[in-house]
Amino acid sequence: MKPETNTLRIEFRQLLALMALGLFGCSAPKKVTFPESVDTNDKIISYQMKKTYEIEKMDVWVSNEFDAARVNGLEQINDSTIALSIEPENLPINKSPYFAFRTWAKESKTVYFRFTYPKGFKHRYNPKINKDGAWQIVDSVNLIKEDSITTLKIAVGQEPLLVAAQEINSTAHVRNWYQDQIVGTNNFVRLKSAGNSGLGRNLPVLDIYNGDAKGKDIIVLLTRQHPPEVTGYFAFQSFLKTIVAKTDLSTAFLNKYRVLAFPILNPDGVDLGHWRHNSHGVDTNRDWSLYKQPEVRNVVSFITKTAKKDRGRIVLGLDFHSTYEDVFYTNKKRKGTTLPNFVEDWFALLEQKIPGYKVNEAAGNSTKPVSKGWFLYGKNATGITYEIGDETPKDRIQEIGTNSANAMMELLLKASEK
Template identity: 65%
Template sequence: MKRMKTLNVICRRGLFGLLGILFLVQCSGPKKVRFEIPVDTRDKPISLQTKRKYEFKEMGVWVGNEFDGARLNGAFPLNDSTIALRFDPENTPINKSPYYAFETGSDTSKTIYFKFEYPDGFEHRYEPKRKQGGKWSIIDSVNVLSADEGIFLKLKLGSEPQIVAAQEINTSTDVEQWYMNRIVEPHDFVKLKSAGQSTMGRNLPVLELSFGEVEDKPIVVLLTRQHPPEVTGFFAFQHFLEALVGQGTLTQEFLKKYRVLAFPIMNPDGVDLGHWRHNANGVDLNRDWSKYHQQEIKNVVSYVTAASKMGGSIVLGLDFHSTYEDVFYTNVTREGTSLPNFISDWFEVLERDIPSYVVNEKPSNSTRPVSKGWFLYGQNATGITYEIGDHTPKERIAEIGTQSAIAMMEILLKGK
């Protein structure tokens, strides 16, 4: 019923207005962009985890991965109170950011230790979170034990199942519920469209924001979830977009002048499969912004290119990610681009309006085919990789996401 409602909204709000141009772009293929260091983004084999429930009857405990966003590759008992859990990536080489997500419970109340096991060369990164009773919380660090043998999690179990994960799980369904409830349905100036499908046939939604006609308006592009576990960046994207649509007069004036294309989940396959980093073809999508071997990037680039052919150049692209600390990766080249002063002006306002905030900028022109380089080399636009730290508190993420959206609108309206 929910998906039927979504499809009705898509049709009601004019999905077909762009299809003619999009068809032409996809038939000819979007223009490729050259980078100094090419990356092979052709399909690579992956290993799928086996979905199952591991039952340890003598202990009265079970562990499973039978849900979207799960990552568990094996489980076996070490003693009467300890269970080893195996977590493997979808393929290698891959970033050293092991992701895990499993569900567990017990027939009676008891304390169990879980040992986290990763392949050689990989170390524990993410602090465990727990979902119980429909709510997520960070597990107290006193229950995360580091020993010579590895990382152990001490957990009190009971009959009510709980999910433990490296990051809060936001599946493609969760993302859809958010943008429908918070962005699309409350705002008639937001149109829900689709850039096509992922490798496995999941929808690649686009939220188009504009007041009035879209022709000849400068375009701002917002991206997130190229890498599945990077949910703190997604949280910033959520607050950024909610602020963008919710500022009354400022929103209206901004969207009269600019058109926003927001892509809330770039890699739905990787997200739902519980991948560490890659898509269903075993490829890092944020290395495919040159030749577009992967369907997700090709479809998004085709959509954005088609939109720009309606008049109005792409002037700004923000790609929301997560890493170890808050950081903005920027391009050094700015003179001659569509917004040569935006970055310095934006960062100045952020430090002014966010209490005790110091911008952490790392500028360098992209040598590998990542999105911020595509915006620069392919569109002569400002491209920024907007990274939020793994452990940045949610309240701080909300503050940064909200204020950065307001600052962006104010600066672009001044024509800087």
């Protein structure tokens, strides 16, 4: 065989492999047009230096050498005060400074940690402390606020304390949770991958249904686009646990419907301790139009290909986030969509299930390329951003998450019977 002929055959096989992997434009997900565009091209980020800082004159140590940590530097102010420098991954960025560090001392002592942020930013999150595996919110008397400066007063000893803006749920924590609590012995939960993040981390997806997938309407659940927004993730956990609870309601629901649940859409940002963006310096929840970021591109491709393969119709998308208060962001356009009456009926039923609870709804069609707009403009489906307050208590989050899941299943079952 001539060498050039062999080369041609190798190149032809490589061409076939590329086609099989869908690396040509014909397999790319269809772009969705929004009224207002956002630049989601890659941006430069600043990596924090990972190290354990020793404050020799105090015999105190501070470390950011773990996933989801955030401390960019420190300075001793006096014999009891340490100024922590907390900086974002890049600018511009929203005003939600995130921090996380471990600290310990040679001997027990009181230490004051002063949070310092770049100009234009101020303290947002009430610090949480983890000792012996349990998280506790710092008592307000130990959080000193003077003008624009916030200082945390804590007792530091030989046993390391974990201090963070929000409870840490790294990719490892998330993986352990869904493997133990959701996949476990539930043979109707199929653990799959939508691909990888910019730094090669897995984008897991839980494909959930009973029986045959063919023709089942699809509900999509998303969370952790923004790393610090763990209260929304907690609601996602309660919501999903209710769907797989094997109750009569959940069993009947999964006989009729299919759920695609994505428990961590921005694993790089989470493990890098970012305030908001992914490893390419971009807010993934502004990329649901052109899909320039691998996380959104891979998730959208997975959803679209799955629906097409099994002839499933995407009817509902819920994206779990956190903000200053509990709020549901909805689209005003509902007539002619897959579930035109779902929003009103869902909120009314949720208020019935929780005595005294009043849904806080903020309605407005998405102008920027966010996920709830993608469901509306791209799939003619109901899209909702499900926001939980930064400081909403865990038992309240669980109550809302559980009851909203049950209300959704009841309504969609009724809809399937018509």
